[in-house]
Amino acid sequence: MTYNLRPEIKIKQDSQTWTSYDQIAEELNQQFVAGKKKITLECYPGVDLSELEQQLFSKLTDVRLVKADDYAYDAETVTKKIAANLTEDRVFGILSHATLDEFYPEYEVKQIQQELAKEQKNIVVYGTGATILLPNPDILCYADLTRWEIQKRHRAGMPNWKAANEHEDNLKKVKRGFFFEWRVADRLKQKLTDQMDYLIDTNVPNQVKMVDGESYRTALDQIVAQPFRLVPYFDASVWGGQWMKEEFNLDSEKENYGWAFDGVPEENSLCLNFSGTKIEIPAINVVHQRPISLLGKKVHARFGNDFPIRFDYLDTVGGGNLSLQVHPRVDYIQEKFGMPYTQNESYYILQASEKSTIYLGVKEGTEKAELFDELHRAEKGDYRFPDEKYINCFPVKKHDHYSIPAGTIHCGGPDTVVLEISQTPYIFTFKLWDWERLGLDGIPRPVHLVHGEANVNTDYDTAWVQDNLINPFETLYEDNEGRVEKTGLHELEFIETHRHWFKKEAKVKVHQSVNMLNLVEGEEITVESLDNSFAPFEIHYGETFIVPEAVKEYKLVNQGDPAKEVAVIQAFVRNLA
Incomplete structure (x- = not known):
């Protein structure tokens, strides 16, 4: 695989740089x-x-x-x-x-x-x-x-x-x-x-490296007029797996990689190549300093200088379950933490085996008081929470897509690679049960049962989950060249996701929003301009990339086997107008 661990943006204009x-x-x-x-x-x-x-x-x-x-x-x-x-x-x-x-x-x-x-x-x-x-x-x-x-x-x-x-x-x-x-x-x-x-x-x-301020500001202008990738980083976890290590050519000496941050501007960086001098900056700089060109007027009007979409990987291949968890309601996160919106999310299954599962929602008839009595007992130790009694567990397969609106108890199972597509406030995960594990630091990982109990929605039970959250696919368009499917997210979430299948090429509109995308099937594509305003941009399997709203419309072109379909998942903010 040709996953690019150090993507860079070549800045067109000549610049002054200093490298020592x-x-x-x-x-x-x-x-x-x-x-x-x-x-x-x-x-x-x-x-x-x-x-x-x-x-x-x-x-x-x-x-x-x-x-x-x-x-x-x-x-x-x-x-x-x-x-x-x-x-x-x-x-x-x-x-x-x-x-x-x-x-x-x-x-x-x-x-x-x-x-x-x-x-x-x-x-x-x-x-x-x-x-x-x-x-x-x-x-x-x-x-x-x-x-x-x-x-x-x-x-x-x-x-x-x-x-x-x-x-x-x-x-x-x-x-x-x-x-x-x-x-x-x-x-x-x-x-x-x-x-x-x-x-x-x-x-x-x-x-240390330095660039003159005018060249830096010109680089910001260029970035928001073309597709680009963030510099990814990878981190270990107590549940971490082995798939990314092998497929993305990561350090084989590391015990595992549970996380890949490949589409989180608040966390990731950008590598800017000024005529051979590579300057690394926080990706959030572009969001803060060129928000309207990047996000679009309508997204900026709703979110200000905040990037509302987040892609990351969760790898449990050869590892274990994620923690059993829930995310806060909007009113709760606003009142308790001062955040403007919450982390609704979804799991797109990139890789799976016969053992792959997702825990999603509570079983029919679950009483919240009884559920949390059991969780409090498990928190004290020497007691295994009986998840099979209270929590749904569904088998998953490659290219499934599961919506997870705030308030839904959920957990990724073993032997799975998840592309997590979510709203941005990523730190607000209320762990409820962690399968009797310690953290990598040897300290019990924190659980947040008080927060969790205030946010778990037991109406999100088996029947509701099956009707609303599991593969809500809808074909929006299909012809001899390919098809476009709506794959989620739930109507309570502001992110829309479309999956584009094609053998040759597909034209894509930004839908008045910044786009975040990932090549989920296929070897290699290029992202191309319809008016030659930017050079073809190369993307390999598993790579996340961003297309600014200012681009308006673009083309995805298959550069791999022309006999095989490729698939790109596209996320954008729904236009409520």
Whole structure:
């Protein structure tokens, strides 16, 4: 298989890039010589400031360095200020609506600004919040970092911003990032994009790269005018399988891969190739900075600068069951966590065997009180929850598609590869039962029975599930060239999915929405423009890709065996007009 583990976007326009600390230092020193004495280097939380100090600032001439983080409130004060957002829960918090300046005492900011106004030396203010201390510099640099790299650094011991939590449970570090840090940092980054003179990629330790701001903004314009792929990443799980390891040519030394994040702009990155210099940026930057071209006017009007569709893989081939779980109702997630909408989802079965199953909905006559009495008993240990008494278990086969609206108890079974197609708020999974397992960290995985009991809908029982959630296929169009099927999702979910079968080619409309797609059958296709506005874009089996709404209409062309049908699953936001 030719699954591309490192897709990149070739930027057409010539650009200025710098590929080492020495080159970046030379460029900044030249700015000083040119009379631009004040430089702000704003940093996303998690950027290694000690590396910048050692590798970059030591090479600058006649400079006063000001570390912005030192002027923010201390770790204890910041943690107290966001206590309501963090909550006592190990996994879930409440979304912060704060801005970064709220964590800088006004008197400290005024004092340092008065000092800097009198400073005769060259000035570099750096760190998270640098633009709060020096908001109108001669030169604005932004040091960026992807979410996956941040999470890996947390696992290796890095604390959160303004938090003395090096040894804290990693789930709590991710929670602090998700509910607080990333929100305030993204709000600031959105404001600074049009002002940036330079963007710095700090994802690989000691291998920094930089591109000029104008080239970066031009690249954003190009991205939302063509199909593109995100850079996928893969992670182990207690239930993880072996299929992706083999089929996607992953590290054979790893015990398993349960997750593949191949279509999650909030988590994934983009690799931009500027004439040979590859700059990696968080994919969420494109969503925040070019939302209307990417999402479309109607989707943007409903979701703002938020990407509402998510694709990922769940692999249990040679592994075990997922956790038994449920997702929250919309009113619940809004009230308890400050999220605007919930994680309705679906399971598209990419691979299956005779052992493959899905747990979906409760059995007829199940009483919620009795169900949760059993789950609470199992939570205490030394008792196996009798899932066969309460939960439906259905066999699945390749190309089945199961809708899972919020409130439905569900769980993926063994020996299955699931393409999970869902609405984006991905962190809100209420585990109910985890088959007596420990997490990869040796600690029992958290269950959330209080949240679960408030959200499980026992009306979603056997008959209802069979009538509403299992393979609700409908042929929308068919001719000698191919067919288009509606495969879901349930009417309570805002995502629509169409499956395109064809041997030669298929024309596809975006339906006034950004499209997320995956080649679920076949070897290779190209995504082609109807007006030659972008070059043919190559897609291999299992690869997820995005087509911006601005493209309007495009063509899928089979590049494999012309005698065999290929299939592409297409997801978009339903137009309710």
